[in-house]
Amino acid sequence: xxxxxxxxxxxxxxxxxxxxxxxxxxxxxxxxxxxxxxxxxxxxxxxxxxxxxxxxxxxxxxxxxxxxxxxxxxxxxxxxxxxxxxxxxxxxxxxxxxxxxxxxxxxxxxxxxxxxxxxxxxxxxxxxxxxxxxxxxxxxxxxxxxxxxxxxxxxxxxxxxxxxxxxxxxxxxxxxxxxxxxxxxxxxxxxxxxxxxxxxxxxxxxxxxxxxxxxxxxxxxxxxxxxxxxxxxxxxxxxxxxxxxxxxxxxxxxxxxxxxxxxxxxxxxxxxxxxxxxxxxxxxxxxxxxxxxxxxxxxxxxxxxxxxxxxxxxxxxxxxxxxxxxxxxxxxxxxxxxxxxxxxxx
Amino acid sequence: xxxxxxxxxxxxxxxxxxxxxxxxxxxxxxxxxxxxxxxxxxxxxxxxxxxxxxxxxxxxxxxxxxxxxxxxxxxxxxxxxxxxxxxxxxxxxxxxxxxxxxxxxxxxxxxxxxxxxxxxxxxxxxxxxxxxxxxxxxxxxxxxxxxxxxxxxxxxxxxxxxxxxxxxxxxxxxxxxxxxxxxxxxxxxxxxxxxxxxxxxxxxxxxxxxxxxxxxxxxxxxxxxxxxxxxxxxxxxxxxxxxxxxxxxxxxxxxxxxxxxxxxxxxxxxxxxxxxxxxxxxxxxxxxxxxxxxxxxxxxxxxxxxxxxxxxxxxxxxxxxxxxxxxxxxxxxxxxxxxxxxxxxx
DNA sequence: ATTAGCACTCACCCTTGAGGAGTGCTAATT
DNA sequence: AATTAGCACTCCTCAAGGGTGAGTGCTAAT
Numbered sequence: 203x204x205x206x207x208x209x210x211x212x213x214x215x216x217x218x219x220x221x222x223x224x225x226x227x228x229x230x231x232x233x234x235x236x237x238x239x240x241x242x243x244x245x246x247x248x249x250x251x252x253x254x255x256x257x258x259x260x261x262x263x264x265x266x267x268x269x270x271x272x273x274x275x276x277x278x279x280x281x282x283x284x285x286x287x288x289x290x291x292x293x294x295x296x297x298x299x300x301x302x303x304x305x306x307x308x309x310x311x312x313x314x315x316x317x318x319x320x321x322x323x324x325x326x327x328x329x330x331x332x333x334x335x336x337x338x339x340x341x342x343x344x345x346x347x348x349x350x351x352x353x354x355x356x357x358x359x360x361x362x363x364x365x366x367x368x369x370x371x372x373x374x375x376x377x378x379x380x381x382x383x384x385x386x387x388x389x390x391x392x393x394x395x396x397x398x399x400x401x402x403x404x405x406x407x408x409x410x411x412x413x414x415x416x417x418x419x420x421x422x423x424x425x426x427x428x429x430x431x432x433x434x435x436x437x438x439x440x441x442x443x444x445x446x447x448x449x450x451x452x453x454x455x456x457x458x459x460x461x462x463x464x465x466x467x468x469x470x471x472x473x474x475x476x477x478x479x480x481x482x483x484x485x486x487x488x489x490x491x492x493x494x495x496x497x498x499x500x501x502x503x504x505x506x507x508x509x510x511x512x513x514x515x516x517x518x519x520x521x522x523x524x525x526x527x528x529x530x531x532x533x534x535x536x537x538x539x540x541x542x543x544x545x546x547x548x
Numbered sequence: 549x550x551x552x553x554x555x556x557x558x559x560x561x562x563x564x565x566x567x568x569x570x571x572x573x574x575x576x577x578x579x580x581x582x583x584x585x586x587x588x589x590x591x592x593x594x595x596x597x598x599x600x601x602x603x604x605x606x607x608x609x610x611x612x613x614x615x616x617x618x619x620x621x622x623x624x625x626x627x628x629x630x631x632x633x634x635x636x637x638x639x640x641x642x643x644x645x646x647x648x649x650x651x652x653x654x655x656x657x658x659x660x661x662x663x664x665x666x667x668x669x670x671x672x673x674x675x676x677x678x679x680x681x682x683x684x685x686x687x688x689x690x691x692x693x694x695x696x697x698x699x700x701x702x703x704x705x706x707x708x709x710x711x712x713x714x715x716x717x718x719x720x721x722x723x724x725x726x727x728x729x730x731x732x733x734x735x736x737x738x739x740x741x742x743x744x745x746x747x748x749x750x751x752x753x754x755x756x757x758x759x760x761x762x763x764x765x766x767x768x769x770x771x772x773x774x775x776x777x778x779x780x781x782x783x784x785x786x787x788x789x790x791x792x793x794x795x796x797x798x799x800x801x802x803x804x805x806x807x808x809x810x811x812x813x814x815x816x817x818x819x820x821x822x823x824x825x826x827x828x829x830x831x832x833x834x835x836x837x838x839x840x841x842x843x844x845x846x847x848x849x850x851x852x853x854x855x856x857x858x859x860x861x862x863x864x865x866x867x868x869x870x871x872x873x874x875x876x877x878x879x880x881x882x883x884x885x886x887x888x889x890x891x892x893x894x
Numbered sequence: 895a896t897t898a899g900c901a902c903t904c905a906c907c908c909t910t911g912a913g914g915a916g917t918g919c920t921a922a923t924t
Numbered sequence: 925a926a927t928t929a930g931c932a933c934t935c936c937t938c939a940a941g942g943g944t945g946a947g948t949g950c951t952a953a954t
Contacts, residue, residue, distance in 0.1 A: 230948085231947075243897050245896075245899095246896060246897070248949075252948090264905070265903055265949095266903040266904045266905075266946075266947050348708075354688075354710060356712070358692065364702075364712045366710045442806050442810050445803050446803075456799075457788060461788045464785070574915095589929080591927075592927060592928070594916090594917070597917095598918080608917085611917070611935065612934040612935050613936075
């Protein structure tokens, strides 16, 4: 969006949004002059506001009400008015460090905690998505005999994700068979991403089944089955807190948001659509392709492992959120996670 | 509660509750005679209702309104009026079988699915709690070297619960050390419950540290650390659906219930308090020791593994729920799970 | 270019009053 | 003695009406 506003208009837009973030009532011209000590009279402000409305940055709920920011207004605010220097949120960093660093846990635990911490500091919803199969590098695969006719497959990746699955031991593999298969799989696939392994397996099996000896064939079949269900986990926390916000005094909105939370599938879809660039991204209201979230804003960022985007961390809240502090929270959390995985992967 | 009512009063109480379950408006005398084709006039019904109110089974929101069942009324209804023959819900059984049986999954997946299915059939909240450390029997413990200085501990229990934890390898154990330790732990503790092992470990370590050789000491320390976090998982699903009920048109109630859902700790406490007898239990409104749930009813049942209560399955809903069908759903789910673990444990 | 003045709009809140569902009581009926 | 009809009474619900006030847009003065 081009930077089309003069300084004075920017200030007014800023004041309106600031006031609206503070308190979701339509903002009047008189209030702006008083609260933000403008040098102009309410009448002048009214003219400016009328211009801003013409340009689509503000709107009126009804003729004789004050103005409310539009999505376009928020967008302009985020891009051109907000302070560029978004700092690191030290409080969040301290909290995360104290919560997560001491006992070394797996990724799901860390992400759940991060999501909760983001939720509690922002008072909105915390969101975290674990690394998907695309970028996760296999560290180790372990086959453990389990009960008479089953095998527990445990997959460990570089990020510390542990997935497990119990599969049927239809081929009656013995304990030592399993040992051999594990060794083979580890030798063959360690260091590849889950996605690569999947593709590789699909191809191998298609190409020529007879090419390999029996044990190897079994290994591949096992591995395929275990990797089949490998996907991202989504953590969304903080519903209770968000219900205190005045915009959720309306049942319909609560329903929408709780549906969004339960249907984590939609979130993954959203994230797939959105994650192309790195850094913190801001999705405001109707910019969101998921229509259920058109009344919400989403601030997300990828976090990296070895400079490769792994998963996503973010905050979901009302459109009138305190963008600068939320962006700083998300930025901080993303850096924290990236650093954590950097260290962990050494 | 004693069976203190004559047939006629029972019928009236039944009619009031039935009507109230159908539609949460206070029930009037005229409505009862019409809808349920009573042989008496509204005036007679009024007299009976006044008696029921004196006994505490009904109450009036205000002088000129109809009656509403009290918790005591529901309790009497459940104990003395409800059909005793609670059948198995075939639809649920079919659904569960199709969802859960085919791929052999671990307990957490099965419980999550069961909870979702209960939620969708009842239109209330589905609840499932995985087996805790008390009764879970260790099947296998596996130590896998993970990255340079860490070990992944994987614990498999009889029910198919898999817990994993990553711990620091502070003692610089080699891969073959780990192998030896696993072997030792499996030999020593297989067949014991997690709780027993915990207690055993605590005692061993307290008694005499020098009594054992170095490796064994290390094993025990590792094992202790890994078992430390072993606890029940709680699955609660179906929030979206429950918001459609008229009793949750009130924000305060939504807040309460969402708090209850997020604070799974409270649920575990509730369940600990309540689970003394087997079979389906009904907790109505204020009977619930957790005060946040005083406007809700909870129907729960334990499910067994080898005739030993393992975890809990249930439904949480408004007090005016259709008790007979909900009880039947919970009963069916509990039997299904018990059977599933019976087979799985063979 | 800015501002004061003013008529106008419209949501919000409060009051009022009609309507109606339901009750309790009493007296009549079976 | 139990049941029922009749009736006065209660009190919730809802819609209509009117006052209030915040806020606007326009015009004319500064």
